[in-house]
Amino acid sequence: MTGPLLASQLVNLAADGRWTAESAQVVLVEHQIRRAALTETAAELLQAWAVRLRSAFDAANVESRCAAINELLIEGTTRAYLTTHDQLRPHLHFSPEEDDVVARVKAVTAGGLAIFAVESEGGRLGVCARASCGIAFVDTSRNGLRAYCSARCGNNDAVRRYREQSG
Template sequence: MDFTHYSDEAATIAADLVNSRGSWSGFEYLPDAEAVAAFMQDHGLSPPPSIGKKEIENIHALRERLAAAFMAPDERTSVAILNELLDEVGTHPQLTDHDGGNWHLHYVPAGEAVSQQLTTVAAMGLATVIAEHGFERIGVCSADECRDVFIDTSRNKSRRYCDDSCSSRVNVAAYRARQKQDTA
């Protein structure tokens, strides 16, 4: 699959942001400014010198709306959520060649708040995946008790789990269930 800047890196930011809620563990991975700054750095974004409490709340609220876009019952619902986010944040498209001379578009938020930056990147990422590859490319883990999300970059759109640990947990459970049946 030829996933590009936005459909790969930016969409991954959207998924990682949603998963920072820790659906499986209940753990909050983005509780404070330090965690948000580290998250941004890990994803190639530059955090500002300080991130206020209100901004953390905005980021948590953004996360819920992104989760709703991933878990939408159909593509129209998902698209409506993403269009609303893009409309609210207001973006300035800019050409850049920062990653080695290939011109590509960056969507810079109208404001400077961190939550606006994350909204722009995450919403553009998901919007690009849907526009270029289809709604079926954004998914929710099929494992029981896990609601983590992912971008399906597999060749035949076959991905079902957020990561290997969920997939092996389900496989082990299925294996044990079969064994129990065989011995019964």
């Protein structure tokens, strides 16, 4: 689940204007990306990638989401292989371990989004339905029908709709 969650956090960091090499590095460390040190150049490349990742969350339907993820896979991955590094259980990598941090983040986000899309039948990625929000999210709810990034946004939108109807 690292790939889609990392992707959503990078998308949101790039969208809200808080992107710095330091803030991006914090996100990478939170998601256990090894050798996560970012130069300014690497941070800029990663920010451009985060902007590209948004297409997977913005997609209007399964077909366009698959097309967006396929584009990310073309740019972000080299080959898939199983590994058990650091005494972890077997898991997939989508780029060589010796690649730089930007290449590895591209690979883990593109590959992770692809696996998640398969498991969720192309759904469960979205952008908050509250017009003034726009936060990208991964829907891990039981029913998979989440439309808002948080209960707070859902409640605020419900209050807005109620006021419009009664006003």
